[in-house]
Amino acid sequence: MTRPVTEGVTSSEVKILKEETPKAPENPFYEIRPVPGKGYGCFAIKNIKRGTRILADDPLLVVPIAEYFETDIKEEFAKLSPKDQALYFTLHSAHGQDPKNWPKHIHPTVEGRERCRIEEQHKARTGKEPTLISIFQTNCMEMDGGAAVFPNAARFNHSCNPNACFSWNPAIRKETIHAIRDIKKDEQITLSYCDITHDKATRRWELKHYGFICDCPACVGDDPQSFAGKSETRRYRLMELEQEFRLTRGEYIGFGVSQPGFIEKLLEYATLLLEEGDYTVRLANTYLDIAIVCEKKGDLLLAKRSALKALRIKLETQGPDYPDIPKYQGVVQRIKRKMAEQEAAQAGNKS
Ligand SMILES: [Zn+2]
Known part of the structure; x- marks a missing residue:
């Protein structure tokens, strides 16, 4: 470096x-x-x-x-x-x-x-x-x-x-x-x-530790309206949300699903990451969690949209040869299958 x-x-x-x-x-x-x-x-x-x-x-x-x-x-x-x-x-x-x-x-x-x-x-x-x-x-x-x-x-x-x-x-x-x-x-x-x-x-x-002081747009300027000013507020909120997610994501995602406003918090987190330019696997994982929570709550349309977003970000930031890509593809396919089953059942009810 x-x-x-x-x-x-x-x-x-x-x-x-x-x-x-x-x-x-x-x-x-x-x-x-x-x-x-x-x-x-x-x-x-x-x-x-x-x-x-x-x-x-x-x-x-x-x-x-x-x-x-x-x-x-x-x-x-x-x-x-x-x-x-x-x-x-x-x-x-x-x-x-x-x-x-x-x-x-x-x-x-x-x-x-x-x-x-x-x-x-x-x-x-x-x-x-x-x-x-x-x-x-x-x-x-x-x-x-x-x-x-x-x-x-x-x-x-x-x-x-x-x-x-x-x-x-x-x-x-x-x-x-x-x-x-x-x-x-x-x-x-x-x-x-x-x-x-x-x-x-x-x-x-x-x-x-790398021996320099950063002068990037997120570091220079104290004006609250500058990118650095807005960035500081966004990053503070990101850290707050991360604290909360320690008890509602990963192995605790089941607990997260039962929390009111959990999807909204995940969406807020994703938006903040996008605004900060953090288009990485962290964003992909956030959309994957949104997909899983929506799937559990029965909102399959938002689930599919989020799972596709997660897969696209994952592919774009780590590539199609990255080892756990099938996990993302699996979630997309499972949600699509559920949607097809739901449509078939609805068609059956109508006839
Ligand atoms: Zn910087």
């Missing part, structure tokens, strides 16, 4: 960036271009339709267990070819940060491996040179039960109001990037490194 080269960057890193402009893999959608004051970014070379798979990237370095100690990363790095090791070190590193910006002490109750992990990560981000850990921290993405560095996916910059999303696809063993809205030629393609529903203060903390 990339961030402004002006902040906390060592002279050797600037030299690397100047000498070698990173190259995108051969593809019809984007290329890497310099962004004044911000390093590099991935830019559309033609208009890209929402739902397009922009990239399917192989992992370069995989750490299979979610702990990420220096020894684990070293062990995996040693397995790479010299060419891949060199490629790893061309990726951005958020080292060189001011130690004053981070907590000084680790709480005395934190001991053993956890203390060691925190110390290693702190050393990596405040160190003077890029390290295996600092590059891993800046670029890793979740993969199965651990995380991996994807050399091409890592080149996409962040926005809290992104136009693309990333997802690990275990069926094809690749990290995919899909356009989540129509992208115009020459527009920068961005991903959100943090949870899009988090408020500005939380996002700022999360993005600090």
